[in-house]
Amino acid sequence: MTNTIADIEDSDMILITGSNTTENHPVLSSFAKRAVLKGKKLYLIDPRKVKISEHAEKWLRPFPGTDIAWINGMMHIIIKEGLENKEFIENRTENFEALKETVEKYTPEYVGKITGINAQDLHEVARAFAKAPAATILYCMGITQHTCGTDNVKSLANLSMLCGQLGKPGGGVNPLRGQNNVQGACDMGGLPNVFTAYRPVNNDDARIGFEKAWNVEGMSAAPGLPVTEMVQKAYEGELKSLYVIGENPLVSDPDLNHARKALANLEFLVIQDIFETETTKIADVVFPAFCFAEKDGTFTNSERRVQRVRKAVQAPEEAKEDWEILCEIATRMGYRMSYSGSNEIFKEISALTPSYKGITWERIEKKGIHWPCPDETHAGTPILHTAQFTRGLGFFHAIDHTPPAELPDENYPYILTTGRILYHYHTGTMTMKTDGLNILSPECFVEISAADAKQLGLDSGSMVKVSSRRGKIEAKLKVSSKAVDGTIFIPFHFAKAAANELTNAKLDPTAKIPEFKVCAIKIEPVTA
Amino acid sequence: MESNNITINGNTLTFEPGQTILQVAQKNDIDIPTLCHLKNTIPTTTCKICVVEIAGRTELIEACATAAADGMIILTQSLKVTKERRKNISRLLASGNHNCAIRGFDSQDWTSFQLGVLKDDGKEDLCPVWGDCELQDLAYRYQVKTLGLPLNGCKYETERANPFIIRDFSRCILCGRCVKACREIQVNNAIEFSNKGADAKIITKNDAALKDSDCVFCGECVQVCPVGALISDKSYRDKRFKDTQKIRTTCSYCGVGCQMDIFVQDNKIVKIDGADVDLPPNNASLCVKGRFGYEFVASSERLTQPLIKKEGKQVPVSWKEALDYTAQKLSEIKKNTGPDSIGVLTSARVTNEDNYIANKFARAVLKTNNIDHCARL
Known part of the structure; x- marks a missing residue:
C-alpha cells in the first residue's frame, strides 16, 4: 500500500475493485465502512456484488477481465471534462501525451460494449474520483490474477496519477495483501529477481555487496524462476528439486492436474510445514516446523508496517524453527549458518536492507514502523511518493485492453472466478482445524445467480459437476445475490473439491501470476 | 484571548474544543468509571455511572456525553456523585441475573438464597465472568450490596446455537x-436495541439467532461486553483461576497485521483479544479467524x-538423519545438474527472519x- 490503513477512513472517495474486502480483509473493511458512516463516498467496481456493495454509493459491474477498459474509460471522461490534475501531471509525471492518445478511443460507449458498464455510471465514478480532495483505490487479487494483471495495476496507477491522488493522506494506490507476511516475504528477497529491499540480482553492486556480507563467491547474476515457472520446469524435467516452506501448492496452484504431474516428476521434494497437506504427502522429506504463536520475529503488513511476532506457547517438542532447519542444512552443505535467535537475524537484515536499516526490535516493541526507515532516528514512512516517485517522475503507461486467455464458448458457457471466503484461509490447513469455522463453512460451494440456477433447473443444495478443459470437481450449488448471470464463483480452500482443478495456468507475462479470475467452465447436475 | 480550561477535582486542565469531560479526564489519567462508554462511538448514556458534579448545577451530568466548556469546575468523586453511582450500580445489579458474591440476600437463610440463584440461573456454576466483570468490580469498589433487591429472572433464553x-x-x-461495536466500529450492522423498558433486548434482524443473522462472528461485541452477557464459548470456561499469561503479537491470517493479545494457560491458547484501542493498525478490532x-x-x-520417504512410504526418522539426507541430496543435485535445477519456495506465512534465511540459503x-513464494496465488 502506498498509504496506511488508518488513512482509508479519512478518504473522501474510496474506489474498491477486485476485492471482496469484508470477507478477505474484514478489519480493514471497517475503515472503509466507517468512512461511509461519516458521509464519505464508496464505489465498488467488481464482477461480484460482494457484501461491501451494501455500503457503496454504487456498484458497477464489469465483465470479468475487462478492467483496463473501464479504467481507460474513466480517464477518457476525466480528460474530456478537464478534471485531470494538471499541476500534478506537469510536475510529477511523464508520458501523459501517450496516455491521452491511448484513452482517446475509450469512449463511454466503447467501454460499455467491452465491460457492460453503462455510460452514466462510469461518468459518475470518474467525476467523483477526480473531484474528491483525496481519493483512494483499494484493490486485491481481482485486479492482479489476470493475464493482464500487471497492466491492470499500471492502469490504476495511471488513474491515480492523472488525478494527483498519490502521495497524500487519504489517497494512494493500495493493494491489500492477502497473507500475513506477503509484504515481508517480498521485502526479504523471497523473489527470483531481487535481494532484500528489491535490489536486482543482476545489479553487480548489489550482488557483490551481498557476496561480501555473506562471505561467498560466485552467486548467480541471472534472475531465477518464479513459482509458476518452477512448476512448469519440473513438469518438463529441468527442475530436479524443490524445497518448500509452509506452502501447499497442490491446492493453491492453478491447473492442479498439471501441478501434480510436475511435482511428481521431481527427483527430490522437501517440505517444512506444521501440518500434513496434500503436498507433504508426496514429499521425499518433511520437516515439522513452528507456527506463528511459537515464534519470535517480525511480520510486515500490507501498509509496510514491520511488527513484532512473539512466542506465546511452546512448539511441539520435535519441531524446529523454519530458519533453524535451513541453517542446519546449509551448515551440512559446507556453508556455516548459525544464529543465536531471530533477533540476531533481524540485525543482519537491518544491516543489509536500506529500507529496514533504522528498524530494530527495540524500536517496534510497542508499535510497528512503516518502511522505508533509513536510520534509527527516522520515524518511518506511512505515505509513499509524497515528493517524488521511486524512479523520479511517475510514468504513464499507455495500455490497451486485452481479453482474458480463455473465454466462455458453446462447450464451456460460464466464466469461473475463484477466491476466498470469510471463514477460511488459503488451503484451509489452519482454519479447518477450528471446529467452529468448519461448522460455519463446512464445504465447497458453487455460487450461481438465481437466473442461471433456474435455467439449469437446479437450486441451492443441488450437487453439480463443474468442469473445465483441465479438470472437474463436484460440489453443491449455492444461489446467491452476489452472483451475476454467467459468472460462477468457487472458493479455492477446499481440497476435496479444489477449484484449482479447473483454473487456467496461463500467466501474466511480467508478474507470472496465473489467471485465477477468469476461465471457462460448464455445469451439469449430478444424478444420484 | 479564548482559553480552553476546565478544573477537575481541583486540577486545571486544558481541552480541545469538542472533547467531552470524560475524554479530558481520561487523557489526564483521572478515572471516571463507565459501563456503557465505548471509545470512538457516539455515547449511549445508558449506564449513568459516569455522572459528575458541575459547580453551579444542581443536576448531575454524564461525563461521557457532555462537552467540556471553558471555566467548568467539575467534581468526580463528591458525596453526591458517589451516592448516585451507588444507586445506579444497584439498579444495574437488580436488572438481571447478577448472582456474584457481592450480592447480598434479604432473608437470613443462605441456603434458600443460593437455591433461588441456581433456579434463576438454570445452571450450577456461578457467572462465567466472575472476577472479570466490570459491573462486579464497580459494585465491589462502591461497596454496593443488593440486600433487599429482588432476584430478577429473565424472560429470554440463553442462546448457544452457534460455535x-x-x-x-x-x-x-x-x-x-455491543450495538456500538457492531454498528459503529465493525459496521456489520447485525444487532440493535429492541423494545423499551422491561422487555428491552439486544436483537438481530427479526430477532433471529446469530447464526441466522448478518452476524459475521468478529466477536467485537464479546470483547466490549462489560458483564457476562456475551461470552466466547471457549474462553475461561474451565480454568479461570489458573495462571494466565498474556502475550501481544501479530495475527497470522490476512495482511492487515492486526495486533492481538493471546491468553495462554498451561501452554494452551484459551482466548485472543484485539490489542489496544489506540494501537494501529486494527485499534483492538479482530475478525472471526483472528479471534x-x-x-x-x-x-x-x-x-x-x-x-523421509523410504521405498515409497514416509517413515519417521531422527532430525539428524533427515538433515544429513537432505543436505546430501541437495549437494548431489547441485553438483550433477547445477544450482538452477533446484528451486526454493519460501513463504508468505513465516516471519521476515525465516524469509531472509531462505533467501540467503x-x-x-x-x-x-530460483526462489519465490505464493504472493501470486
Whole structure:
C-alpha cells in the first residue's frame, strides 16, 4: 500500500475493485465502512456484488477481465471534462501525451460494449474520483490474477496519477495483501529477481555487496524462476528439486492436474510445514516446523508496517524453527549458518536492507514502523511518493485492453472466478482445524445467480459437476445475490473439491501470476 | 484571548474544543468509571455511572456525553456523585441475573438464597465472568450490596446455537456497547436495541439467532461486553483461576497485521483479544479467524517428527538423519545438474527472519536465484 490503513477512513472517495474486502480483509473493511458512516463516498467496481456493495454509493459491474477498459474509460471522461490534475501531471509525471492518445478511443460507449458498464455510471465514478480532495483505490487479487494483471495495476496507477491522488493522506494506490507476511516475504528477497529491499540480482553492486556480507563467491547474476515457472520446469524435467516452506501448492496452484504431474516428476521434494497437506504427502522429506504463536520475529503488513511476532506457547517438542532447519542444512552443505535467535537475524537484515536499516526490535516493541526507515532516528514512512516517485517522475503507461486467455464458448458457457471466503484461509490447513469455522463453512460451494440456477433447473443444495478443459470437481450449488448471470464463483480452500482443478495456468507475462479470475467452465447436475 | 480550561477535582486542565469531560479526564489519567462508554462511538448514556458534579448545577451530568466548556469546575468523586453511582450500580445489579458474591440476600437463610440463584440461573456454576466483570468490580469498589433487591429472572433464553458466542440475556445490562461495536466500529450492522423498558433486548434482524443473522462472528461485541452477557464459548470456561499469561503479537491470517493479545494457560491458547484501542493498525478490532481460529496451534494433527520417504512410504526418522539426507541430496543435485535445477519456495506465512534465511540459503548456499513464494496465488 502506498498509504496506511488508518488513512482509508479519512478518504473522501474510496474506489474498491477486485476485492471482496469484508470477507478477505474484514478489519480493514471497517475503515472503509466507517468512512461511509461519516458521509464519505464508496464505489465498488467488481464482477461480484460482494457484501461491501451494501455500503457503496454504487456498484458497477464489469465483465470479468475487462478492467483496463473501464479504467481507460474513466480517464477518457476525466480528460474530456478537464478534471485531470494538471499541476500534478506537469510536475510529477511523464508520458501523459501517450496516455491521452491511448484513452482517446475509450469512449463511454466503447467501454460499455467491452465491460457492460453503462455510460452514466462510469461518468459518475470518474467525476467523483477526480473531484474528491483525496481519493483512494483499494484493490486485491481481482485486479492482479489476470493475464493482464500487471497492466491492470499500471492502469490504476495511471488513474491515480492523472488525478494527483498519490502521495497524500487519504489517497494512494493500495493493494491489500492477502497473507500475513506477503509484504515481508517480498521485502526479504523471497523473489527470483531481487535481494532484500528489491535490489536486482543482476545489479553487480548489489550482488557483490551481498557476496561480501555473506562471505561467498560466485552467486548467480541471472534472475531465477518464479513459482509458476518452477512448476512448469519440473513438469518438463529441468527442475530436479524443490524445497518448500509452509506452502501447499497442490491446492493453491492453478491447473492442479498439471501441478501434480510436475511435482511428481521431481527427483527430490522437501517440505517444512506444521501440518500434513496434500503436498507433504508426496514429499521425499518433511520437516515439522513452528507456527506463528511459537515464534519470535517480525511480520510486515500490507501498509509496510514491520511488527513484532512473539512466542506465546511452546512448539511441539520435535519441531524446529523454519530458519533453524535451513541453517542446519546449509551448515551440512559446507556453508556455516548459525544464529543465536531471530533477533540476531533481524540485525543482519537491518544491516543489509536500506529500507529496514533504522528498524530494530527495540524500536517496534510497542508499535510497528512503516518502511522505508533509513536510520534509527527516522520515524518511518506511512505515505509513499509524497515528493517524488521511486524512479523520479511517475510514468504513464499507455495500455490497451486485452481479453482474458480463455473465454466462455458453446462447450464451456460460464466464466469461473475463484477466491476466498470469510471463514477460511488459503488451503484451509489452519482454519479447518477450528471446529467452529468448519461448522460455519463446512464445504465447497458453487455460487450461481438465481437466473442461471433456474435455467439449469437446479437450486441451492443441488450437487453439480463443474468442469473445465483441465479438470472437474463436484460440489453443491449455492444461489446467491452476489452472483451475476454467467459468472460462477468457487472458493479455492477446499481440497476435496479444489477449484484449482479447473483454473487456467496461463500467466501474466511480467508478474507470472496465473489467471485465477477468469476461465471457462460448464455445469451439469449430478444424478444420484 | 479564548482559553480552553476546565478544573477537575481541583486540577486545571486544558481541552480541545469538542472533547467531552470524560475524554479530558481520561487523557489526564483521572478515572471516571463507565459501563456503557465505548471509545470512538457516539455515547449511549445508558449506564449513568459516569455522572459528575458541575459547580453551579444542581443536576448531575454524564461525563461521557457532555462537552467540556471553558471555566467548568467539575467534581468526580463528591458525596453526591458517589451516592448516585451507588444507586445506579444497584439498579444495574437488580436488572438481571447478577448472582456474584457481592450480592447480598434479604432473608437470613443462605441456603434458600443460593437455591433461588441456581433456579434463576438454570445452571450450577456461578457467572462465567466472575472476577472479570466490570459491573462486579464497580459494585465491589462502591461497596454496593443488593440486600433487599429482588432476584430478577429473565424472560429470554440463553442462546448457544452457534460455535463461538454465548448470549446470556439474563446478565445483559443493556449498556449498548455491543450495538456500538457492531454498528459503529465493525459496521456489520447485525444487532440493535429492541423494545423499551422491561422487555428491552439486544436483537438481530427479526430477532433471529446469530447464526441466522448478518452476524459475521468478529466477536467485537464479546470483547466490549462489560458483564457476562456475551461470552466466547471457549474462553475461561474451565480454568479461570489458573495462571494466565498474556502475550501481544501479530495475527497470522490476512495482511492487515492486526495486533492481538493471546491468553495462554498451561501452554494452551484459551482466548485472543484485539490489542489496544489506540494501537494501529486494527485499534483492538479482530475478525472471526483472528479471534477464534486458533485451534490449529494445539491441534493433535501437528507434524511432530521429521519424515523421509523410504521405498515409497514416509517413515519417521531422527532430525539428524533427515538433515544429513537432505543436505546430501541437495549437494548431489547441485553438483550433477547445477544450482538452477533446484528451486526454493519460501513463504508468505513465516516471519521476515525465516524469509531472509531462505533467501540467503537459496542464493549463497544453493547458488540459485530460483526462489519465490505464493504472493501470486
